Amino acid sequence: MSEEILINVTPQETRVAVVENGMLQELLIERSQSRGLVGNIYKGKVKRVLPGMQAAFVDIGLERSAFLHVSEVISQHDSQQENHNEDITRLLREGQDIIVQVIKDELGSKGARLTTHTTVPSRYLVLMPENSHVGVSQRIEDENERNRLRDILNEKEHPDEGYIIRTAAEGAGEIELRRDVSFLKKLWDRIKTRIGSAKAPALIYEDLSLELRIVRDMVASKVEKIRIDSQGVFDKTRQFVNEFVPELEPRLEMYRGGRPLFDVYNVEDEIQKALHRHVPLKSGGYLIIDQTEAMTTIDINTGAFVGHRNLEETIFRTNLEAASALARQLRLRNLGGIIIIDFIDMKEEDHKRQVLRTLEKSLEHDHAKTHVTEVSSLGLVEMTRKRTRESLERILCETCPTCDGRGTIKTAQTVCYEIFREITRAARAYEAQKLLVLASQDVVDCLLDEEASSVAELEAFIKIPIRFQVESLYPQEQFDVVLM
Structure with a gap:
């Protein structure tokens, strides 16, 4: 297995990509304003x-x-x-x-x-x-x-x-x-x-900076090249290597290409994919990865993969491919703590053993300590992976202010019905000549189209005219009922 280490440096952050056989396996990020504390x-x-x-x-x-x-x-x-x-x-x-x-x-x-x-x-x-x-x-x-x-x-x-x-x-x-x-x-x-x-x-x-820790801790005999795109960091790394790891000096390379280093190795695209829940498999199946505060869950599905023999064989092949793919995703996304894997149910015990062995073998390349249990009667595998730093998602992303981290938002129709209930409460509690509803474009469109007859019935019931105004900055779940 050939391995290369790519080090991309900007004044704001340093990113290290571990590429094995042309495929991104691990990504480490250290930002100048929030350096890691482990080892300090x-x-x-x-x-x-x-x-x-x-x-x-x-x-x-x-x-x-x-x-x-x-x-x-x-x-x-x-x-x-x-x-x-x-x-x-x-x-x-x-x-x-x-x-x-x-x-x-x-x-x-x-x-x-x-x-x-x-x-x-x-x-x-x-x-x-x-x-x-x-x-x-x-x-x-x-x-x-x-x-x-x-x-x-x-x-x-x-x-x-x-x-x-x-x-x-x-x-x-x-x-x-x-x-x-x-x-x-x-x-x-x-x-x-x-x-x-x-x-x-x-x-x-204070422990060494990220690029020097990588050279000290991760570089092994199988690493063919360490490519760095910053002259200053290259010089500092070469000095460190000459003092502590002189056998690595021939493998250091200053990258001077016209295209960004991470673009050449398709690392940027892989980073974007690693932020998605959905991970496609070559066979047509896919993984769904959900990270929560307590644990990470991984669900395996056959998707478009129908196999060539029978259903059991199709499930077995999908689970085998998924076992290898999810081991890479754990490293790449740096998912730690408790991890629950929902393999597709397999009837044959030998298939379960082979899937488990594939998972364990794929995890051997992981630098983090892992522990895997047997496949349960429900087809679930519980495992742990040592976590010492934030996951890739937690470093690069923040909680969505619209859905507040739920991953879903209420439909426009649901918000319309909430508006109807709020209008009814306001009409009973206060005297008003008319009511003005402020809401997002999709909600107002729904009120004036699919729910137009409901609006007319409500006006007749409360005997107060209702007007609507689009607020372009409102997310779909936000609305206000104003008495006029």
Whole structure:
């Protein structure tokens, strides 16, 4: 599988597209006015301790206080201890200064999620201060390689800090790993100095910008090219690569084409498609994706696909194609949390197993952690996908002011009947010579056409003439009844 990383830069935002075999798989966006907070370390101040929730709200200098659960609080007596059963009031008090790190960005109306288990990443390692454990990424499956890497970072040599060996370290030599150890120790020393002098709330350490995080975290041996369309960002990235990932330098490319970089790779069109509910499948079937506050639901339909053998085979083929397509959509749209997939009902158990295996295999390329359950008797699959940042829709879109996020609006006829009821109430409550109805064009057209006889009957009933006026700025559901 060939992979390219495209980095599009403007003064307002940086966008990174991950393209595999010519198809957009993932999109990351960072805007200069709202950079992500994940990885940032703060000196915060505890604002409220909530014993009932076993949590605390911490002021880290943002508009909303951030949330810290007891399970994310390091015990001062034992840094290895898990505090699920600890009492939050024994660990924190209001007004206390505390060093925390953001593990989830602000999502919707929720504040950032915090931990006191601070970590600092580099190319191959993640430093865990005050924790002497050395762990290896589960994505490195070869046991001999895991042992080799663990031997290089012997725990006895690092009694005061621990490390997680990242997936990118697979095949790395001792020199590279020890270089990362040296870098992380120097960086942590600088962070500790800043902690000692800063007054809460204060930002202590800010993670790298998006383009440098991508190079550090996502680039693997299968990446063929990293194309950047900004000279300044290209120069900064090349300097970073030469210092930390020199083997990637030949793959860096400054894009100088006449057409915009994202247009050349059809990324802009794919972004627009990723904002639609309806996702067509090549067979003629389609997905319907609905994102809500609590969960995301995905419904699969056969659509125009009729198959070549029988109904069961048609359903099976549609579900197989949908399993691959929805895995890509989860990455592309960055949908997280609880996800409910409504596959078309299959009778044969073998078909269910194959669809599930296809889904799990398609999710292997996802950088986010996922967990998939079995197919239920109703044909539903429940899964979770780790969410640390806003979805593509939440970044690029806002709630529709007309429908208020419902996705539907009342029909013109429904609004007409609401107007009739309001006119009846007004005529009974007040004395008026005539009534003026202000409404949208479609509603007024309906009143004067399909509902003309109803208007005449209402006038005769209330014995007051009714006039209508179009208000071009009114949405379909808005109207006013004015007494004159």
